[in-house]
Amino acid sequence: MGDSSKKEKKEKKEKKEKKEKTPDKKRERDDADDNSSKKKKARTEEEVDPLEGLSYADMQLRCCEIAKPLAQPDLQRDVFTLVTHASRIKHVRRGVKEVVKCLRKGNAKDGVIVLAGDISPVDVLSHVPALAEEKNVPYTYVASKARLGRAAGTKRPTSCILVLKERAGSAAPKQDADGVKEASAAFPKAFEKTSAAVKKELNAFLSSL
CATH class of the missing domain: 1.20.5 (Single alpha-helices involved in coiled-coils or other helix-helix interfaces)
Structure with missing residues (x-):
């Protein structure tokens, strides 16, 4: 029991x-x-993609008042592709400080500057276009700093990028690294096409002032 x-x-x-x-x-x-x-x-x-499905007018609305010329949608896609290729093969300078330094030292020759149009405050990069014009370096705006950062291979929003035709001051990337071989092959043609389109849009904008 x-x-x-x-x-x-x-x-x-x-x-x-x-x-x-x-x-x-x-x-x-x-x-x-x-x-x-x-x-x-x-x-x-x-x-x-923060820009997916947006019209050009919508892109303009999300940008600050100084974001001119704002690249047309097709050109923005080409710019992001170019930045991706350039980042993989180390043909870029990131950030306002680095880009301004290159401009002042004359190291931005034959380069293209990409600026984020949705930056705030605008004073962060308002001086860059004038300096670029002084140094005869073409520039354009895109409608998203987040998208620009992602194109450059970073999760952080990016306000300003200089794409260099020739790599300077940095070691060459390893060809067996992810995407480097493909980027090396695609970059020259992408650079020529995109830089020519950026120059054309910029000249049209400056002529209209």
Whole structure:
């Protein structure tokens, strides 16, 4: 009788412990699912093109008042492609400080400057176009600093990039690195096509002033 009672108590205790553990396991699964959802959401946000589906007028609305000339949609796509190729083979200078330094030292010859039109405050790069004109270096604006940063291979928004025709002051990338071989082959043609289009749009804009 005593043994039977002890056995029943033991079984009840085990059931109770099992019941108490179950919510913890469920909670762990819920937490894991929640973390997985957050990661998927973060990846999705990174993959979304902020300019997808926007008309040229919509692109103009998201930019500051000094963002002129703002590249036409087709040219913006070509610019982003060029920046991607250039970044992979180290033909770029990133950031206002680096770009201005290259301009003042005369190291931006035959380059193309890409500026983000949705930058704030505008004073961050308002001096760059005038300096570029002084040095005879073509420039254009694109409608998204986030998209420009992504084209340059970084998750951080980028306000200003100088694409150099010839690499200067940096070691050549390893040809077996991801995308480098393809970028090396595609860059020369992409540069000639895009830089010519940027110059054409810029000259038309300056002539209209």
